[in-house]
Amino acid sequence: MSLIVQKYGGTSVGSVERIKAVAAKVAQSHASGNQLVIAVSAMSGETNRLIGLAKDIDDQPCLREMDVLVSTGEQVTIALLCMALKTLGVEARSYTGGQVRILTDNAHGKARIQEIDGHRIRADLNAGRVVVVAGFQGTDQDGNITTLGRGGSDTTAVALAAALKADECQIYTDVDGVYTTDPRVVSRARRLDKITFDEMLEMASQGSKILQIRSVEFAGKYNVPLRVMSSFEEGPGTLISLEDEDQMEKAVVSGIAFNRDEAKLTIRGIPDQPGVAYKVLGAISAANIEIDVIVQNVAKDNSATITFTVHRNDLLPAQKLLKDIAEDLGALEVDADDQIAKVSIVGVGMRSHAGVAAKMFESLAKEGINIQLITTSEIKITVVIEERYLELAVRALHSGFDLDAIG
Numbered sequence: 001m002s003l004i005v006q007k008y009g010g011t012s013v014g015s016v017e018r019i020k021a022v023a024a025k026v027a028q029s030h031a032s033g034n035q036l037v038i039a040v041s042a043m044s045g046e047t048n049r050l051i052g053l054a055k056d057i058d059d060q061p062c063l064r065e066m067d068v069l070v071s072t073g074e075q076v077t078i079a080l081l082c083m084a085l086k087t088l089g090v091e092a093r094s095y096t097g098g099q100v101r102i103l104t105d106n107a108h109g110k111a112r113i114q115e116i117d118g119h120r121i122r123a124d125l126n127a128g129r130v131v132v133v134a135g136f137q138g139t140d141q142d143g144n145i146t147t148l149g150r151g152g153s154d155t156t157a158v159a160l161a162a163a164l165k166a167d168e169c170q171i172y173t174d175v176d177g178v179y180t181t182d183p184r185v186v187s188r189a190r191r192l193d194k195i196t197f198d199e200m201l202e203m204a205s206q207g208s209k210i211l212q213i214r215s216v217e218f219a220g221k222y223n224v225p226l227r228v229m230s231s232f233e234e235g236p237g238t239l240i241s242l243e244d245e246d247q248m249e250k251a252v253v254s255g256i257a258f259n260r261d262e263a264k265l266t267i268r269g270i271p272d273q274p275g276v277a278y279k280v281l282g283a284i285s286a287a288n289i290e291i292d293v294i295v296q297n298v299a300k301d302n303s304a305t306i307t308f309t310v311h312r313n314d315l316l317p318a319q320k321l322l323k324d325i326a327e328d329l330g331a332l333e334v335d336a337d338d339q340i341a342k343v344s345i346v347g348v349g350m351r352s353h354a355g356v357a358a359k360m361f362e363s364l365a366k367e368g369i370n371i372q373l374i375t376t377s378e379i380k381i382t383v384v385i386e387e388r389y390l391e392l393a394v395r396a397l398h399s400g401f402d403l404d405a406i407g
């Protein structure tokens with residue numbers, strides 16, 4: 001008998017018909033002898049609808065109340081799914097995050113799971129019941145409802161699988177696995193049979209929203225075998241696991257990720273001396289603004305330029321801070337640009353291959369795409385380009401690294 005955690009995303013439970021279809025899938029797996037814990041998202045569009053209601057009242061609603069509000073979406077789904085399971089003769093119980101003691105910190109809207117008490121769930125499983133848990137939510141030490149950030153039901157599922165030492169965590173969604181790039185953007189994208197945790201983490205961090213970043217971090221840390229598959233059709237999906245010998249032999253580049261959510265800031269004409277980078281970037285970080293790509297250059301006259309990217313939502317506050325710093329440092333100017341995009345190639349094969357960066361730059365050059373910033377890690381190369389060239393760049397790299405599906 002295997003213990004499996006399954007997660008069904010918004011589109012997979014997007015209507016009563018879909019919930020019935022999910023119930024049938026769960027019932028089938030239960031009938032074949034598996035113990036099942038199911039994590040679910042809100043019905044598709046529901047979380048956005050709830051956020052919209054709040055924004056109609058207050059542009060910057062209280063984060064605690066926001067969590068009370070948006071966590072209701074998942075509560076609807078758990079109840080409906082259990083009802084659907086019961087009509088199929090399957091004993092099932094629904095639980096909110098707090099009820100199964102998904103303990104988080106108190107960072108409303110982006111809480112981190114600290115602990116899960118699996119007792120109640122295990123008791124239900126031992127009694128032959130299917131357990132259905134609301135994704136995306138938990139409670140803090142004081143019992144306040146918290147949520148885990150957009151896409152957080154993935155993390156609920158992986159955390160449950162880690163806590164219960166499940167045999168596998170299956171993420172059911174509207175595509176049949178992880179592709180070489182977003183199949184909605186590149187029609188020739190290919191499904192991958194396998195991908196390593198490290199690669200998946202880079203893909204997610206660089207913008208592939210198929211899995212929430214934290215869910216991949218969790219799966220890697222606790223070595224939870226994770227599989228992404230379709231709730232609409234049968235198939236093996238994509239297994240995300242530790243690197244094995246086999247995978248060392250595979251393609252240099254496994255996938256291409258991209259992200260339109262960032263903006264670029266540049267401060268020119270600052271002194272080239274110790275403490276200046278700290279002064280500039282420290283002030284931005286102190287305001288809780290996450291900095292991504294950073295590049296510094298020093299000109300012949302010993303004046304320095306620092307360019308960095310932040311989330312587009314943080315552009316205005318970051319720009320304001322940077323202007324104050326510029327005044328302080330006697331800088332020449334501050335530039336802001338929100339028409340940028342980030343494209344990354346990801347692959348563990350890069351570790352053992354030279355010339356990958358050159359090939360990337362060649363593919364972009366052939367399309368006349370200018371590279372603004374470059375940053376690398378052991379298994380990824382990221383470039384920042386003008387946003388209007390994004391899709392062209394992704395397609396060029398997809399073909400350039402032989403990732404296109406044949407036929």
Ligand code: ADP
Pocket residue numbers: 008009010011012041151172173174175177178179180181182183184208209210211255
């Ligand atoms: P769910 O609601 O099930 O959580 P998401 O919308 O969060 O589903 O994630 C699935 C979507 O992720 C797909 O519809 C696809 O457009 C997108 N996606 C982005 N990058 C990839 C990729 N590399 N492989 C597969 N899907 C991807």
Ligand code: ASP
Pocket residue numbers: 009010041042047048073135136149150151152153154
């Ligand atoms: N319902 C939440 C969201 O839309 C969480 C999730 O679906 O994973 O972000």
Ligand code: MG
Pocket residue numbers: 009151154209210211212
């Ligand atoms: Mg998702």
